[in-house]
Structures are given as C-alpha cells and as structure tokens.
Amino acid sequence: MTSRVLLVSPAMSASLRRARFDDGASIEDGGAARARSAADSLPSLARVLTSPAVRCRETAAAxxxxxxxxxxxxxxxxxRWRGRTLEEVGAxxxxxxxxxxxDPGCAPHGGESVRELCARVARWLAEAPAPEGRTLAVVEPEVVRAAVVDSLGLPGSVFWRLDVPPLSVTELSGRAGRWNLRLGRPLGGPEDG
Structure with a gap:
C-alpha cells in the first residue's frame, strides 16, 4: 500500500526572518493569518504530527x-549556536x-551534524508513515531538507542547496526505500491529484 507523507514548513517567525537558529520564538501574526486562511485547503488526513518546536506547534494550531x-x-x-544568528556565528x-x-559530518557547534539529522529523519520515514491515508507533519525546514536528501538518495552535500519556503508542502508518496517527491507547493495552492 502506498503511503503519503505531507511535510509542511512552519509559518514565518522573527527568528526565521533573521536567520536565527531556533530560539523558541512564536510565529508572526501575518504567518498565523496565512496558515488560518490555508486551513481549508488541507486534504483529509489519517494522522497529524509536529516537531516539538514552538513555531511548528503554533503553525499546526493556526x-x-x-x-x-x-x-x-x-x-x-x-x-551552542542556538538563539544566535548565522551572521553572528559567522563573524x-x-x-x-x-x-x-x-561538510555534512561536521558539527562544530557541539550539536548534531547534518548527516546525523538526515539519518534520524530517514529512520522516522522508514517507520512512521500511516498504512492508509495521509500523514501530515509540520516540521522545521531542515527536516524537510533531510527527508528530500533521504528519499532521493542524494549526497548530504546538497542539503544546504534546498530552499524550503514558509508554509510550503513537500509530499512524499510510496514507501520507505522507494519514495516519489512533490516539492514546495504553497500551502493553500492548487493540488494536482
């Protein structure tokens, strides 16, 4: 049986706008309003999941x-880079x-490497999809990137070259080991099938 996993990136937040590593900030009012206006465009769902991040949980609620x-x-x-901007850390x-x-295996901040994130998301994809219907998960952009890298068998070096706009949908259909990919449809945008 084919599974469908819809990965929705969170609405815009001040942290996202400033390229600040997640600091627990809430989504912006405009992002919440955009999410509320797109709510009716969601397909029927078998299961809804979220990242533990504040902006993902707030986007799901909106x-x-x-x-x-x-x-x-x-x-x-x-x-240790959490809460700082990329500009601050780069300086x-x-x-x-x-x-x-x-280097996808590098983690100079003392946290997780991109390779480790991709492996974690790959394990989830192998075990998580609902056998029937759609699973929708509101997740950080880097989780969407990791899912794309895994589903297409791409090298980790392409991770940072994948852009994931706020409130976009990336859809995986198939099953672990054999996913098809539909990228970056705006939430509330047309769905072709």
Whole structure:
C-alpha cells in the first residue's frame, strides 16, 4: 500500500526572518493569518504530527490541527549556536561555519551534524508513515531538507542547496526505500491529484 507523507514548513517567525537558529520564538501574526486562511485547503488526513518546536506547534494550531509532538521530527540541534544568528556565528567563528556548511559530518557547534539529522529523519520515514491515508507533519525546514536528501538518495552535500519556503508542502508518496517527491507547493495552492 502506498503511503503519503505531507511535510509542511512552519509559518514565518522573527527568528526565521533573521536567520536565527531556533530560539523558541512564536510565529508572526501575518504567518498565523496565512496558515488560518490555508486551513481549508488541507486534504483529509489519517494522522497529524509536529516537531516539538514552538513555531511548528503554533503553525499546526493556526491550521486547525491538533497533532502529536514527535521528538524525532525536531529541527537540527545546533548546540551552542542556538538563539544566535548565522551572521553572528559567522563573524565569531568563520572557519567553523564554513566547515559546517560544506561538510555534512561536521558539527562544530557541539550539536548534531547534518548527516546525523538526515539519518534520524530517514529512520522516522522508514517507520512512521500511516498504512492508509495521509500523514501530515509540520516540521522545521531542515527536516524537510533531510527527508528530500533521504528519499532521493542524494549526497548530504546538497542539503544546504534546498530552499524550503514558509508554509510550503513537500509530499512524499510510496514507501520507505522507494519514495516519489512533490516539492514546495504553497500551502493553500492548487493540488494536482
């Protein structure tokens, strides 16, 4: 049986706007309003899940969804860089940021490497999809990137080259080991099938 997993990126937040590593900030009012207006466009769902992040749980609530928070769907653990902007970290640790952005196995912040995140999301994808119907998960953009890397068997080096806009839908259909991918449809946008 074919499973369908819809990954929805969170609404805009001040942290996202400033390229700040997640600091627990809430989504912006405009992002919440956009999510509320897109709520009616969601397909029927068998299961709803969220990342534990505040902005993901708030986005789900704005969409009118009550989903279980799943630790495996947490965003990338950036250790001591949490709450700082990429610009701040780049000014203080330019070599570390350069390595981090080019080597998927590097974790100079003391947290999780991109490779580790991709492996975590791959394990979730192998076990999580509902056997019937759609699973919708509101997750951080880096979790969407990790799912794309895993589902297409891409090298981790492409991770940072995948853009995930706020309130976009990335759909996986198939099953673990054989996924088809539909990328970046705006939430509330047309669905072709």
């Amino acid at each position: 969409l009118g969804l009550d989903g279980a928070s799943v630790p495996e769907l947490a965003g990338l653990d950036v250790g 203080a640790e330019p070599e570390a940021v350069g390595r981090w952005l080019t």
